Amino acid sequence: MVEPGRRPTIADIAREVGVTKGAVSFALNGRPGVSADTRARILAAAERLGWRPSTVARSLSNLRSGSVGLVVTRPRSLLGVEPFYMRLIAGLERALHADGRSLLLAVTDHPGDAAEIYRAWWSERRVDGLVLTDLRTDDPRLAAVTDLGIPTVALGAPGPLPGLSTVTGDDGPTLRAALDHLAGLGHHRIARVSGPAGFAHAARRHAEFAAAHRTLFGTDPRQAHTRYVADQVLAATRELLDDPEPPTAVVYDSDLMAVTVVGSAAELGVRVPADLAVLAWDDSPLCELVRPRVSAFAHDVDADGATAVSLLIEQLRTGTPGHAELSPRTLTVRGSTAG
Amino acid sequence: MVEPGRRPTIADIAREVGVTKGAVSFALNGRPGVSADTRARILAAAERLGWRPSTVARSLSNLRSGSVGLVVTRPRSLLGVEPFYMRLIAGLERALHADGRSLLLAVTDHPGDAAEIYRAWWSERRVDGLVLTDLRTDDPRLAAVTDLGIPTVALGAPGPLPGLSTVTGDDGPTLRAALDHLAGLGHHRIARVSGPAGFAHAARRHAEFAAAHRTLFGTDPRQAHTRYVADQVLAATRELLDDPEPPTAVVYDSDLMAVTVVGSAAELGVRVPADLAVLAWDDSPLCELVRPRVSAFAHDVDADGATAVSLLIEQLRTGTPGHAELSPRTLTVRGSTAG
DNA sequence: TCAAAGTACTAAACCGGTATACCACTGGTC
DNA sequence: GACCAGTGGTATACCGGTTTAGTACTTTGA
Numbered sequence: 001m002v003e004p005g006r007r008p009t010i011a012d013i014a015r016e017v018g019v020t021k022g023a024v025s026f027a028l029n030g031r032p033g034v035s036a037d038t039r040a041r042i043l044a045a046a047e048r049l050g051w052r053p054s055t056v057a058r059s060l061s062n063l064r065s066g067s068v069g070l071v072v073t074r075p076r077s078l079l080g081v082e083p084f085y086m087r088l089i090a091g092l093e094r095a096l097h098a099d100g101r102s103l104l105l106a107v108t109d110h111p112g113d114a115a116e117i118y119r120a121w122w123s124e125r126r127v128d129g130l131v132l133t134d135l136r137t138d139d140p141r142l143a144a145v146t147d148l149g150i151p152t153v154a155l156g157a158p159g160p161l162p163g164l165s166t167v168t169g170d171d172g173p174t175l176r177a178a179l180d181h182l183a184g185l186g187h188h189r190i191a192r193v194s195g196p197a198g199f200a201h202a203a204r205r206h207a208e209f210a211a212a213h214r215t216l217f218g219t220d221p222r223q224a225h226t227r228y229v230a231d232q233v234l235a236a237t238r239e240l241l242d243d244p245e246p247p248t249a250v251v252y253d254s255d256l257m258a259v260t261v262v263g264s265a266a267e268l269g270v271r272v273p274a275d276l277a278v279l280a281w282d283d284s285p286l287c288e289l290v291r292p293r294v295s296a297f298a299h300d301v302d303a304d305g306a307t308a309v310s311l312l313i314e315q316l317r318t319g320t321p322g323h324a325e326l327s328p329r330t331l332t333v334r335g336s337t338a339g
Numbered sequence: 340m341v342e343p344g345r346r347p348t349i350a351d352i353a354r355e356v357g358v359t360k361g362a363v364s365f366a367l368n369g370r371p372g373v374s375a376d377t378r379a380r381i382l383a384a385a386e387r388l389g390w391r392p393s394t395v396a397r398s399l400s401n402l403r404s405g406s407v408g409l410v411v412t413r414p415r416s417l418l419g420v421e422p423f424y425m426r427l428i429a430g431l432e433r434a435l436h437a438d439g440r441s442l443l444l445a446v447t448d449h450p451g452d453a454a455e456i457y458r459a460w461w462s463e464r465r466v467d468g469l470v471l472t473d474l475r476t477d478d479p480r481l482a483a484v485t486d487l488g489i490p491t492v493a494l495g496a497p498g499p500l501p502g503l504s505t506v507t508g509d510d511g512p513t514l515r516a517a518l519d520h521l522a523g524l525g526h527h528r529i530a531r532v533s534g535p536a537g538f539a540h541a542a543r544r545h546a547e548f549a550a551a552h553r554t555l556f557g558t559d560p561r562q563a564h565t566r567y568v569a570d571q572v573l574a575a576t577r578e579l580l581d582d583p584e585p586p587t588a589v590v591y592d593s594d595l596m597a598v599t600v601v602g603s604a605a606e607l608g609v610r611v612p613a614d615l616a617v618l619a620w621d622d623s624p625l626c627e628l629v630r631p632r633v634s635a636f637a638h639d640v641d642a643d644g645a646t647a648v649s650l651l652i653e654q655l656r657t658g659t660p661g662h663a664e665l666s667p668r669t670l671t672v673r674g675s676t677a678g
Numbered sequence: 679t680c681a682a683a684g685t686a687c688t689a690a691a692c693c694g695g696t697a698t699a700c701c702a703c704t705g706g707t708c
Numbered sequence: 709g710a711c712c713a714g715t716g717g718t719a720t721a722c723c724g725g726t727t728t729a730g731t732a733c734t735t736t737g738a
Contacts, residue, residue, distance in 0.1 A: 025695070033717070035715080054464045056398040079422075079426060081623060081625060090415060123390075126441070284420060285417075286420060288569065348723090359689070362686080371686095374687090398725090399723085399724080400692075464694090
C-alpha cells in the first residue's frame with residue numbers, strides 16, 4: 001500500500017507484484033526479460049496505483065534533462081507586441097511536448113546575457129540542447145555553444161553553420177516576388193526598411209534586395225536600417241520620403257514596422273497606398289488591425305519551429321547536425337498595396 | 340583530473356581535495372561541519388574545475404523540481420497578437436529566474452486539456468507548483484489542483500479561494516473611474532463589451548460595471564459578451580450601435596478588442612471619438628498603432644507576475660497559501676476618448 | 679583527571695529511476 | 709549425462725547530489 005499523498009514509485013509497484021525494481025523497469029519500458037504474464041501484472045499494478053515515471057529520476061539516470069532551451073532577447077517593452085516570439089514559443093512547445101520534452105525559457109533584455117545563460121543551463125544539466133534565433137553577424141553565442149559542445153539548432157540562419165543544425169531560408173525569391181508585385185503595380189522607386197544590420201538575416205536580405213533591385217531596375221535601391229521602435233521606424237521612413245525622388249513603395253522587415261507606418265501615415269504626410277505602398281515581411285493579425293490593411297509575406301512559424309525541433313532531436317539521437325529549409329513565404333495582398 | 344567534455348561533479352571535487360562527497364556538499368552549501376580551511380580548498384577546487392550543481396540530481400534528492408508550471412490556453416491564432424500572455428510569461432520567468440527556478444510552459448488550444456496537463460506534470464514530478472490565470476466560473480482546474488494538493492497561485496482571481504494563493508483585484512474603482520472619465524466628457528450612454536461570461540473576471544466586471552452605472556445614471560447599462568475574435572467583437576459592437584439609442588462610448592475588456600474596433604471604425608460607420616468614444620481595459624503598444632490612439636487602463640503585468648511568484652514560493656516554503664492585490668490600473672488618455 | 683561536549687570529518691543510505699552482471703531453471707542436443 | 713542456449717528473473721551498481729549516523733580527535737569544566 002502507498003500512503004495517500006505520496007506519489008507511487010516503481011518500488012511500490014515491485015512490492016505490490018512481488019518482483020524487483022529491475023523487473024518493473026523492464027516491464028514498463030517494454031523490453032525483454034519479463035514474461036508476458038508478469039508484465040501484465042506489473043502494468044496492471046502501475047495503472048491501479050496511478051504510477052507515472054519521475055522525470056527527474058529518469059533524467060539523472062539518463063544524464064539527459066529532456067528539456068530544450070530558448071533565450072528570448074528582446075526589450076521587455078517590445079515583447080508583447082511583436083507576435084513572432086509568442087508564436088515561436090508556442091510552436092516549439094507543441095513540437096517538444098509531442099516528443100515528451102519541454103521548453104526551458106529565459107527572457108532577457110540584454111543580448112550579451114544569452115551566452116552566459118547557455119553556459120549555466122549546460123553546466124547545471126538543465127538542457128539537452130538549444131534553439132537559437134535572430135543570429136547576429138559574428139554572433140558570440142555561436143562560439144559559446146560550439147565551445148561547450150551543446151547540441152544546437154539555429155533557426156533562420158542565413159546558411160549552414162559548422163557543427164550546428166540549421167533551418168535556413170533563401171529570401172532571394174521572396175524579395176524578387178515583392179519587387180515584382182510592386183513593379184506590377186507601376187512602382188519603380190521601391191525602398192526597403194530593414195532591421196538592425198547586426199542581425200544576420202537583415203544583412204543578408206539587405207544584400208539580396210539590392211541584387212534583385214539591380215536586376216530589375218539596373219540601380220541600387222534605397223535601404224535603411226532601424227531598430228524595432230516606433231519612433232525610429234517612422235524617422236527612417238521620413239528620411240526616405242525626404243529624398244528629392246522619394247520612394248512610392250517601401251518593403252518593411254516586419255509586420256510591426258509596416259503596421260506602425262500605416263497607423264501613422266497621416267503624421268508622415270502620406271496616404272497609403274496612393275502616395276506610398278507598404279509591404280510587410282511577416283504576417284500576423286496585426287496587419288488586419290489598421291486601415292488600409294497591410295499586405296504581407298506570411299510564413300508558417302509553427303512549422304518552422306517543428307522543423308527546428310525535429311532536427312535538434314535527430315541531432316541528440318545521432319550526434320550529427322542536420323539541415324532543413326524554412327517554410328516558404330506567401331504573399332497576402334491587402335489594401336496597403338492595392339492597385 | 341576530469342577528462343575534457345565531462346562536466347565535473349562533487350565526486351571530482353572530493354577526489355581533488357581529498358575529502359568525501361559529504362564534506363564537499365557541506366562546504367558548497369555553506370553549512371557547518373567543515374573547517375574554514377577545508378571549505379576554502381573545496382570552494383577553490385570547485386571554482387577551478389568550473390563545477391555547477393546538477394539541477395536534476397539536486398531535484399531527485401530534494402524531491403523538488405525547481406519548476407513552476409503555466410498552461411496557456413488560447414487559440415493559436417490569437418496567441419501572437421494578444422500581448423498579455425507574452426508579458427505574463429516574461430514577468431513570471433524573470434521572477435522565477437531570480438529565485439533559481441524555472442517556468443514550465445504548455446500551450447494548448449483546448450481549455451479542457453489543462454487539468455490533464457497539471458495531473459501529468461505533478462505525477463511526473465515536473466513542477467513544484469502552478470500558476471493559474473483566466474479563471475472560469477466553476478473552473479474544473481480548481482478541483483484538479485486541490486484534489487492533487489498542488490501548491491497553486493491563482494492570478495487575477497475575483498476573490499480569495501480556499502487552499503490556493505490568490506492575487507486578487509477589485510475592479511470596481513477602476514470601472515467607476517472609467518465611467519467618471521467618460522461622463523466627464525459628456526457621455527451618458529456608456530456600454531461595455533466584455534470577454535466571454537465563462538471567465539470569472541468577465542462575470543465579475545460585468546456585475547461591477549452594472550452597479551457603478553446604476554449609481555451614476557440610475558439605469559442598467561448595455562453590456563455584451565464576446566470572444567476575442569475580430570469579427571465577433573465588431574458584430575457585438577454593431578449590435579450595440581443598432582440600438583435606437585446607441586451608446587456614445589464603449590468600454591472594451593481588452594486592448595485588442597478596442598484596437599480592433601478603432602481600426603474598423605469606418606466599416607462600422609462611426610467616427611472615433613466623435614460618434615463613439617472607445618476605452619480599453621489593458622494597455623499595450625497596440626493602443627498606439629491605430630488612429631486615433633486608444634485610451635486605456637494600464638496595469639503592471641510584470642509586477643503582478645512577480646507578486647504571484649513570490650506568493651507561490653512562500654507557499655512552497657511554509658505550506659500555507661497567501662493573498663495579495665493586483666497592481667492598480669491607471670488611465671492613459673489618448674485620442675479615442677478625446678474631448 | 680576523566681567525563682561530557684564539540685569539531686571535523688568519513689561512511690553509507692537515499693531520492694527513483696536505468697543498466698548490467700549473474701543465477702536458477704528449462705529444454706534440446708550430441 | 710554433460711554441454712549449451714534461452715528464458716525469467718534477482719541483486720546490485722549507478723546517475724549526482726543531500727542527509728544521517730557514526731567516529732576520531734580536541735577542548736572544556738568541575
